[in-house]
Amino acid sequence: MKAEQIDATTWAVTDDDGVTMTVGLRADNSSAEVAIEQLLEARAPLSAEQQAAAGLASERASMVASGFQVRAALLSLGLLAKIEAAVASSGDPFIQLAWERAVEFRRDSPAIAALAPGMGLTDTQMDDLFRLAMSIAA
Numbered sequence: 001m002k003a004e005q006i007d008a009t010t011w012a013v014t015d016d017d018g019v020t021m022t023v024g025l026r027a028d029n030s031s032a033e034v035a036i037e038q039l040l041e042a043r044a045p046l047s048a049e050q051q052a053a054a055g056l057a058s059e060r061a062s063m064v065a066s067g068f069q070v071r072a073a074l075l076s077l078g079l080l081a082k083i084e085a086a087v088a089s090s091g092d093p094f095i096q097l098a099w100e101r102a103v104e105f106r107r108d109s110p111a112i113a114a115l116a117p118g119m120g121l122t123d124t125q126m127d128d129l130f131r132l133a134m135s136i137a138a
Contacts, residue, residue, distance in 0.1 A: 001036050013039045056127075063107030065133035070105045073133035079119065086118030105133075 003013045006022070013036055014020045023038050025031075065073070074080040087099040098111040105112060107130045116126050 001039075003033075003036050015039070060107045060127065060130075063127070063130040063134065064104050065130055065136075066104050067102055068138055069133040069136045070129075072136045073129055076132070077129070079129075083115065083119050086115060090114070090118065105130075 001013060001015050003011045003023075005011055009025050011023045011025065012020050013023050021039055025034055025038070071080060074083055084099075087096055090096065092114065095111055095114055099115075102111075107126065112126065116123070119126075121129065
């Protein structure tokens, strides 16, 4: 790898494959060695923990269930009355409207994030709820 200084805080770092990337550094810490080190850190493989977190975030982003599926899953778990009470007592017209009118629910939506504490469900339990809901067919 080689680094070429562009200005006081910017370096162009070219890796062994000929790929050049620009690295910006703080003025008090600008050197070729630091620029190369930061580029190597940015390109380092993810740890197992980071990979698991990224996988979970990706899975959550893909979790979508219909209103029927969510309500059926809650009913089967004995939680439907509890969530309906949490929605009613939330005092949040957006949450109430979402519960009443949403065609689908997304695991990573703000409404779900706002309702989860009122339901007393952990993130893992909410994930399991969506997995169950997505498995239900009308």
